[in-house]
Every structure is written in structure tokens, then in C-alpha cells.
Amino acid sequence: MSAAAPDETEIAGDSRLGGGLGLLVRIAEWIGVESALCCGEALGAAWWALRGPRRARVREQIARAFPERDPAWVDATARGVFLHLGLGLAEGLLLAGRHRGALLERAEVEGLEHLRAACDLAGDRGVLLASAHLGNWELAGAKLAEMGLPVAAVYRDPGRPALEQALLRIRGPAVAAIPMGPRAGVQFLRALEGGRTVLALLDQRARREESVFVTFFSREAATRVAPIKLAARAGVPIVCGWAQRGPDRRCHRLTIQPALQPARSDSDDDKVVQRVLQQVTAELEQAIRATPEQWIWTHRRWRTPRDANDET
Numbered sequence: 001m002s003a004a005a006p007d008e009t010e011i012a013g014d015s016r017l018g019g020g021l022g023l024l025v026r027i028a029e030w031i032g033v034e035s036a037l038c039c040g041e042a043l044g045a046a047w048w049a050l051r052g053p054r055r056a057r058v059r060e061q062i063a064r065a066f067p068e069r070d071p072a073w074v075d076a077t078a079r080g081v082f083l084h085l086g087l088g089l090a091e092g093l094l095l096a097g098r099h100r101g102a103l104l105e106r107a108e109v110e111g112l113e114h115l116r117a118a119c120d121l122a123g124d125r126g127v128l129l130a131s132a133h134l135g136n137w138e139l140a141g142a143k144l145a146e147m148g149l150p151v152a153a154v155y156r157d158p159g160r161p162a163l164e165q166a167l168l169r170i171r172g173p174a175v176a177a178i179p180m181g182p183r184a185g186v187q188f189l190r191a192l193e194g195g196r197t198v199l200a201l202l203d204q205r206a207r208r209e210e211s212v213f214v215t216f217f218s219r220e221a222a223t224r225v226a227p228i229k230l231a232a233r234a235g236v237p238i239v240c241g242w243a244q245r246g247p248d249r250r251c252h253r254l255t256i257q258p259a260l261q262p263a264r265s266d267s268d269d270d271k272v273v274q275r276v277l278q279q280v281t282a283e284l285e286q287a288i289r290a291t292p293e294q295w296i297w298t299h300r301r302w303r304t305p306r307d308a309n310d311e312t
Helices: 008-031 033-049 055-065 071-095 100-104 112-122 137-146 161-171 184-193 226-234 264-268 270-290
Strands: 107-110 127-131 151-155 175-179 197-201 211-216 219-224 238-245 252-256
Touching: 008 033, 008 071, 008 161, 033 071, 055 071, 071 100, 071 137, 071 161, 100 137, 107 137, 112 127, 112 238, 112 252, 127 226, 127 270, 137 151, 137 161, 137 175, 137 197, 137 238, 137 252, 151 184, 161 175, 175 184, 184 197, 184 226, 197 226, 211 270, 219 270, 226 270, 238 270
Parallel strands: 107 252, 127 197, 127 238, 151 175, 151 197
Antiparallel strands: 211 219, 238 252
């Protein structure tokens, strides 16, 4: 069944949203990079101070993930999450405007030789770059594309055309888009066959029917498995990588790890696929532990239980 066409109210609302986002991009262009980033930080600080939505959720999840930490550390880390989100919003506006180049100049890549080695191993095909909602993950993909690497990125449709267009503008035309949906697998494999590095974020909760459970911060977490299966089916390397802000919160580092390589025949072996996904998850967890204030704790990562009757 096809989706219902949007009514006039939805079209008008989306038009206003698009206009508002365009205005914010122009304002960020006008005030410049540093002023925009300061505004983003101020927004995040105000959100925390005024007890904005999801503040309690962030604090609760950090406390559960780091039970050995005292409440003062948990509060400081949770506040840092909102500073980071505010910065990410400002950086998104800057990436969509004329200051894009200046922002990308602040990002460096560590371990690029690992990605190049994986590409050499793949031959004329691409590789899977498994990452997380850590640091500015959108800037990471844009940086690789700016360096001349063919990149594709899997993303979830935000549900509003204006938001989707804004997301694609932030990534830039050099990053091929793979929206989640019925044809995502076909587009994913075509991107790999075309020699693209496919960026997939594998650190959020997935529906039970499209996930397997792996250990994440000592708790079972339902994790999307399709990208691992598709990479194994294509016989291409899997590389873990992530972005992190520097201590000044203005510069960025994209870290790329040595490649994993499941054999092509392993794509239908559930145990092997789960083992690889657990290895990927463990590497991403290690990066998140190093800079927990830069991860998206607003997301209910552990909400999907293994037992459908379990309401944790």
C-alpha cells in the first residue's frame, strides 16, 4: 500500500520548516564560524540549565552505563552531552552554507592507511565503514568525500521532506544517499560494487525482527545486523571508524581502525555474523567510553528486550 499523499496543511508546514532552516543557515553564514559555534554551545547549556526534554533520560542512561562513577561526574557528562548537541546543530548549519570548507579544515583523519588498505583488499569493490553517533558523524563522512574518497551513507528518513533535504545538504552531493527501506539492501550492494565506502551507524536500537543482541556497556542491546550481513555477502572488508571532538571542542579527529574481513560464505552463518557485530560494537563502545559526553544518550539504546514480555 502506498503512503497517503500529504495534505495542504502538511505541505505548508514543511514549507515553513524549510524556510526556517534556510534562514538559520543564512544567519550562521552571516555571523561566522566561531560565533555560530558559541551560539550552539549556549543553546546546549541553556537546555541543560532549564531542564529541557530528555535531560533526565540522558542522566539516567549515563549513570547506568557507568555505575562506578559518582553523581557529580554523571551530571558533568550529561551536561556535556547537551553542549555537544548544540555544537552539532551549529556545525550542521555551517556545513550547509558557505563556511563548509572552513569547518572541514578543522577535521583530521587518523588511520587513513587502514581504510586505504581495506580498499586495496576489496579490489574494485568498496568497504563497510561501521560507525556511531559520536562526535560529528556527518562531518566525518563529508571529510572523507572532500578527500576524494567515494562515499555512501545509510540514513533513516526523518519523516519531513525539509529535514531530509537539510540532511542531504549537510552531507553534500559527493556523499551518495541510501535511505533505509525496502530497496536499501539493493542500493547498499550497488554502492559496494561501485567501489564506495558505505558508512553505516550501528550504535542505535533496532526493531527485533531486523536485529541481533550483542553486549553494549555490559547490557544486551538489539543491534541492526543487515549491514554486516550485506558486507559479508559481498565479501568486502569491514572497518570501524568514528569522529571525536578535540579538547577545544572546535577541532575534530576521524579515527579509522584496521579492517575486519568475514569470509563471503559467512553471510548466512548467524553465529559468525553475531560475532563480527559484537566485535564492531565493542570497538565503538571503547570509543564512546573515551568521550561519553559526545555520544547520543538521548536515544533509548536498551529499550528493546530479548524477551518480548520484558518491559525493561
